Amino acid sequence: MEKIKVIIWGFGAMGSGMAKMLLKKKGVEIVGVCDRNEKRVGKSIFEVLGVENKNHNEVIINSDIESVMSTKPDIALVATDSFTEKTFPKLKQLLENKINVISTAEEMAYPKAQNPELSKKLDEIAKENNVSVLGTGINPGLIMDLLVVCLTGCMTDVEHIEAERVNSLSPFGSAVMEEQGVGITVDEFEKGVKDGTLAGHVGFKESINMIGDAIGWPVEKFEQQMKPIVTNVDRQSPYGFAKAGNVAGVNMTGQGYVDGEVKIDMKHPQQIEPEMEGTHTGDYIRIKGTPEVNMSIKPEVEGGLGTIAMCVNMIPHVINAPSGLKTMIDLPVPRAIMGDIRELIRK
């Protein structure tokens, strides 16, 4: 059997991380990379990644997706956007070329939540072309949704779900510092929330609807809040600095209402150097019902690596899936790939 052919669209932190991971796996090859950043176009992926090319074909970063698609890949990893509406034309183009797709766009983890019409279209286009499309990542995609769903599997009855992800932004670069408002004043933060320049975490609506639909709790109302985490001490991280009194990060909270009350409760404070004020990072799932489940992962699963792994690890499941738009609750559980990827592909 030939190696599984992968193309990557978007060669930033996520796309290039997936390339690095793929280069270490058996039975798979990267046949093309599309990226529009002038600093990268025309360069070898090995040069950009800073890794030696051991026995892999050469791949030159190309800004023209048509040319990248002409390599006849089995699957495309798309790491360019956070929002379904923005990434939709790219996904459409790939699907129409009969290429399976995995998207890192947070909203694509459960696109029905915000864009039911585009979801329907993606499902139709994928089916017409006999391929599949999935959105995934660490969160949404696993920690605050699929893992919650999985843990309810051992419960006879569920009363209330709380998912909390307390993570550190310290490992992230300047782009994330800016997106999350690290270092700005509280006034600037409030302005950024109002005018939409501060995104915070994208994914609560997706996670809440995924859980609700999975366990049979139709979500009738969704709300979310975004508050500054104001530091009392100066905090310095490799790419961020927050002076005492300024913003060290964002505290996102979200609620899903079922039968008139909050039954799915999400808490996601993200900040640089949380330990400086006694905050310990971790992922927590607390499910009330029968029997109760109180899970914690300490420290939290690292977001960047986690998203990279989820996208690459889902490749066999997406290739094997019946055609259409898929979500994490439709497919078998994710798993690491330590053997030859081809052995996981059903004919």
Added chain:
Amino acid sequence: MEKIKVIIWGFGAMGSGMAKMLLKKKGVEIVGVCDRNEKRVGKSIFEVLGVENKNHNEVIINSDIESVMSTKPDIALVATDSFTEKTFPKLKQLLENKINVISTAEEMAYPKAQNPELSKKLDEIAKENNVSVLGTGINPGLIMDLLVVCLTGCMTDVEHIEAERVNSLSPFGSAVMEEQGVGITVDEFEKGVKDGTLAGHVGFKESINMIGDAIGWPVEKFEQQMKPIVTNVDRQSPYGFAKAGNVAGVNMTGQGYVDGEVKIDMKHPQQIEPEMEGTHTGDYIRIKGTPEVNMSIKPEVEGGLGTIAMCVNMIPHVINAPSGLKTMIDLPVPRAIMGDIRELIRK
């Protein structure tokens, strides 16, 4: 759409627990129960369960499976055995009557591990009759295998897996006390291990092979050990008593070898009143690799309720599955059923 019709074979703690759970769910009905215990045969399930029949059809416990199968059920829940070989004739009979099956037999969670030939036969019989068969439960089935697999999904590389389940036997009845050797002397314990009358936990070989196959680590050698947990103080539980110096439970350990070393490590101490000597119960998964994952569930997920829930909650997945023998790594993630089961069935 008609309600999903379920029969239950074996009306002990597990079978009757599933019946209680099913009676609270929408879109499903119990159409028959087979049990050979003379105390139960001929009685109404509502009498045996001690619950009021609110609007459900009457079900009289019958010792004749042919008669129970004549109700034309969609699925059978079989809670009679721990071992594949012993439960095989029952599963065969059900499958040949075109009935989907979920089995609580621990070995059926990954029957290939101990009985590759019977597994192949089950797969063939299921396919010939266009139905599916799954083995599941809390452990094997979720805590020490599927959940481990799921957590590796966010990892780019896995180096070593440790799963530990520290649980209390205090909630269990006299049958479990006897099986696990609670209250006997250390000599009696050693004798019971030698002559096979003490089973301990059944499932390590299944869990280890499930994980290995899922992530591409073929397990080349499997070992397990069974040691007495000797108490230093008198311990009393509702159905058990262990005098100081005698056995309060069983410490099971198991190892899966991959590439010549132990890469999958299992620890499962079970005892009455663990807190009396400072042991805190919980489920722990520690995975070395990139990124590392350190998960804990405290206290441990209750085994009895967990197994009942897993079996009932997998009903829609088994009915929807393509025909054949399935394991938890083939199907979508388990999930609680809070709505109408029929809405989860694909036509």
